[in-house]
Amino acid sequence: MAEGAMPQEMGQAPVVERLRAILPQVQWEFVPTPNDPAIVVRREDLPHLMQTLKEHPDLAFDYLRCLSGVDHIDQLEVVYHLRSFRHGHTLAVKVPVPLEDPHVPTMSHLWQAANWHERETHEMFGIVFDGHPDLRPLLLEEGLGYHPLRKSHPLAEIEEWQEEFLEREEALVAAAAPPGARAEEDERAKKIALAQKKAEVMKRAREEARAKGLSGEEERRYVQEAVRRFEAELGQEVAPKEAPAPKAAPADRAAKIALAQKKAEVIKRAREEARAKGLSGEEERRYIQEALRRLEQEGG
Amino acid sequence: MALQQEHELETIDLHINVGPQHPATHGVFRMILTVDGEKVVDCDPVIGYMHRGAEKLSENCDYRQAIGYQDRTEYLAQFNAEWTYCLAVEKLLGLQVPERAEYIRVILGELNRVASHLMFMGAFGTDVGFFGTPFMYAFREREVIQDFFEAVTGERMMYNYFRPGGVAWDVPDDFEEHCRYVIDHVRRGVEELDALMTDNEVFLARCRGLSPVTPEEAINWGFSGPMLRACGIKHDLRRAEPYSIYDRFDFEIPTGTQGDVYDRYLVRMEEMRQSLRIVEQALRQMPKQGPVMAEGLKRTIRVPPGEVYSRTESPRGEYGVYLVSKGGDKPWRLKIRSAAFCNLSALKNLVVGNYVADAIIILGSIDIVLCEVDR
């Protein structure tokens, strides 16, 4: 791979050598990175450096590939990736920016490509590009009030905080609950194991039914039989978790449907009566709830 | 002087909002055009409607989870986006991707390029005013390619298949026959599409000579991909800064002459043919067996501190990922340099001075993907 080699020592990349020859007075620090040689320069040297990088015929960096902001917590940084079409070499220029004075001179007069990149970096990090013709927010709404990509704007922290909070809550609840409920954590694992066993039983029963030549309704009934046997074997482990059930729910599907239909009838009649009486809104709802409660008390 | 002012016809420039909801803006994009009669005097693009904070979210994911965000950012050329990201991570880790995985990546990436260009043909044809015929033809081929991707990755669009170090799993057994079928089918479809659109007189009348761009302007404005090659610059990252195994393949780089809308269309049409050539060569050279994932990767990838800017040639241009890592299992900064973002930033230069009807065509010829622009 052509440009993959990482220069081992400082200044081995030819473009950096050229830079050193052309601009000896600029202080910079070489950072070895894969793919492109990178230099760290001071903010004050930036305009002159960029102008030379663009216009000097031996450097001729006419293409601004990428302009990013990075938040290093103690300082911000602007990184420019440049390429020269004439010579084919690339360069990354990194400029550290102090947090209390986040100003960097703009490069949009040299490369128009920088225009939108600088707008985006400004709204995401709060870095002000002096001299930019139009520093409105690009992706975010105006007047947001904060800079999202800064590390001080929490994303992970909120989630971590939430997780810790939830864990603390659960610990409190578990401590306050009677000792029987201590098995909460095991409950979930047990439920999962139970569901897996049930699935196994169903699968085996289905295969047996198919082998016997049953299909459709008969197959379903066969599978249901097997499941019922399995649950009977397990006995009390399959007791419903919500202990205070309002009434014994009918296990038969048809009975459930009949119950639901009865409920719907009751609701419809109650609504009509309420409307005939002139009730509306909250009162109408309460009337319907009354009717439902009466139905439940009558049993079903 | 006062008399002259009295007799001048006072006209007001009309502000037209080619709004977020519009059949022709390829997504949720807003252009505020200031129009004098039929000519556009000013253009202010407003983006950000699809901004979902992919870069920030990626800082909270570990290195394998972030692949999903790359998919959703560049939703027409997903493999290229995943590839760039995986290249960045592999570069920092110093991983060597096994041969078979490289070939799989090349095949899928190039077919993804074809699919993306087919989508462009369909959408661009609709913009220019075809009643939907190129759209139907192009999508028939795209369906074939998406079927193929579904057979390999299980997904029609958000593949999540490339991983740092290789690909997630090996390809199915009928990969080669299926791929050859796809190549044949798509090749014929591309010729049909070419016959329908390229020499069409009305199409030429609309697109020829519209918004030409000089090479210097193109480089200054940050163009890449077909927009840049249409201006005559023979720059393709697969040749200029080869990544993966692209130096083993023989393909041409189509260029245009004057950088106008028609040239951009021609470049993309020819690129589809060249991509199919690459896929054929890759199929022939691919090792029949072998690992598809690099050795020694742990369950959690921890990348040593460093930074890298990796870039690939996506269908829209140069898709770059600037990855800064400070050790740990999550990226510190993941900046996505998307081609459509940079190409779109020059919209004002391209559109001003043309007619309103042409503004839509110019926008279509840039081939934007809003999620990539907004991330």
Add this chain to the structure above:
Amino acid sequence: MIAGNPWLDAFLRLLVVATGIPLAVIVLNYLERKVIGRVQNRLGPMRVGPYGTLQAIADTIKLLTKEDVRPATADRWVFELAPYVVVVPTVVALVALPVTDDLWVRNLGLALFFILAVSTLSIVGFLMAGWGSDNKYAILGAMRSAAQLISYEIPLVMAAVAVAMVAHTDVGRGSLNLVEIVEGQGRVPYIAWQPLAFFIFTVAAVAELYRQPFDIPVAESEVVGGPLVEYSGIRWAMFMMAEYVNLVLLSILASLVFLGGWNWPLGNEVGPALQVPLVLLKTFLFILFFFWVRAALPRLRIDQLMAYSWQVLLPLAFYQIVVNGLALVYGWPDPILGLLSGGGMVVAVYLTYRAVRRPVRRPLAAAQRMGV
């Protein structure tokens, strides 16, 4: 037809036309979707009814039951009357259109003139629609549509008039009566002697009908419907109805004036049982051509469209009229006329071809200078 009371006669004939219109609209709507679907490699409507034949009826029901939305700031009467102003002239023009010798509502002596003049009134309707909608897109679309319709009306009329000039009649040459024009085409249809006029008429008809490549006033992907953007439900359906009725009108007109109507090749003596299908067949050929062109061509920009009309079609139409006049004065036989007109058509095709190939503006040298 029905002898006796002329009022009853007129009423019954109008009834036939009035029932024919919705039928034609429904059939053409379905046909268009199927034909365009086939060109685009898909099936078109298939679900509603066998092979989707009831789709148009389902769409009609939907449009009739839609809520009639009217923008609050729209100019009320202008907005609401616009669809009527668009539909009524096209329907009125059908009054003078004969289908065979005897199947007409009124056999006007000025039939051709009447039809073209009355159908032009629809332009006002589009302007009303655009203005009354109080919407920038609508106004833009209305301006464009008015410009386009007026620009293409002129070559259309001139091509028709050119043919009318040299129509063979019992008393000499020249007639605006459509029945007479058709009867003069017993042996040879006028397309053979006037190919240039045919070409101009067809192109101008495509522009009159707002179809690709001339559909910029109602362009979906740009001005989102143009003057029709604020209309919904039945009002929008009326605009569509006007478009289809106009399609039928211009297709029948073209088949009568250029292809010989019911007369060629079967002759005048054959009964209406054969003549009506013949006319319908020729009409259908034109309609198919319009559908096909719509599916295959993108749209021209408004300035290109206008330039084409004023700089190519209009001078050629003048040329055709002048040639016809010379033929009438000097008594040239018809084949000479055909030859001259054919030459004009070759010029027309060449000009069209040249107009769409713009010269390359900037050379490649710039890139080469840069050495990239």
